[in-house]
Amino acid sequence: MKGGVFTIAKAKFVTAKLDWIKIRLWEQPEIIINELLGIEIIDCELSDGQLRFYDYDSYYSYGLIHVYTYRNALSTPDCCIQLSGQACTQLEIILESKSLTWAKFFQVALEICEKVEFLRLDCALDDKNRVPYFTVEKLISKAKKNLYWSNGREYSIN
Numbered sequence: 001m002k003g004g005v006f007t008i009a010k011a012k013f014v015t016a017k018l019d020w021i022k023i024r025l026w027e028q029p030e031i032i033i034n035e036l037l038g039i040e041i042i043d044c045e046l047s048d049g050q051l052r053f054y055d056y057d058s059y060y061s062y063g064l065i066h067v068y069t070y071r072n073a074l075s076t077p078d079c080c081i082q083l084s085g086q087a088c089t090q091l092e093i094i095l096e097s098k099s100l101t102w103a104k105f106f107q108v109a110l111e112i113c114e115k116v117e118f119l120r121l122d123c124a125l126d127d128k129n130r131v132p133y134f135t136v137e138k139l140i141s142k143a144k145k146n147l148y149w150s151n152g153r154e155y156s157i158n
Contacts, residue, residue, distance in 0.1 A: 014133050018092070018102060019124035021083040026115040029069040029079040033060055036108055037067070037081075037091065038098055046071070051080055063090050077114065085124065 025032055033041045044060040048071070051059070056068035056079075064087035068080040083091060095105060109116050127133050142148060143155040 011133055013128045015126045015128070016123050017126070018083075018088045018121065019085040020120055020122035021081065021088060022118075022120035023109065024078070024080045024117040024119055025109060025113045027077050027079070027113040028075055029060060029067050030074070031112065032079055032081065033062075033067055035112055036105070037062070037065065038094055038100075039065070051082060054080060056080060063087070065091055080119075 025036075030041050033039050033044060039062050041060065044062045044067075046058055046060055048057065049059045049066075049068070050057060051068045054068065056070060058071040059066045059068040061067075064084060066082050066087070068082065070076055070078070091105075092102070095101065125134065140157060143157075148155070
């Protein structure tokens with residue numbers, strides 16, 4: 001471009017991170033907390049609390065990390081991990097301190113549980129390009145070509 005600066009957006013300046021995780025695991029919460037999350041259960045607090053659409057009546061918390069369960073049946077092999085964006089970051093720090101990755105986390109979940117149901121897994125993209133790599137037009141184009149997956153939802157452009 002004559003007399004100006006021409007910048008090309010690059011994918012290398014786009015980072016992705018997990019921003020919400022909800023996993024139902026058919027295993028005792030103590031095993032999930034100790035073996036999967038790598039946290040000592042004694043360091044967790046057990047509180048009353050419900051998870052919408054489920055019968056859980058309590059949860060273990062370690063900072064922002066929550067594992068929902070049944071207070072009167074703590075040995076029941078059924079619990080649910082729910083992690084907000086900040087909780088995902090907290091767990092990622094724990095994983096990295098043990099030289100583990102998200103891939104290993106999910107692999108261990110599948111190995112130690114009788115059954116695993118991935119209910120929600122959201123990814124956030126941070127685009128640090130001066131000119132965005134993912135423009136609104138590019139995202140609309142990908143949506144129209146069905147280059148996304150959503151559980152029963154369709155896109156709408158307003």
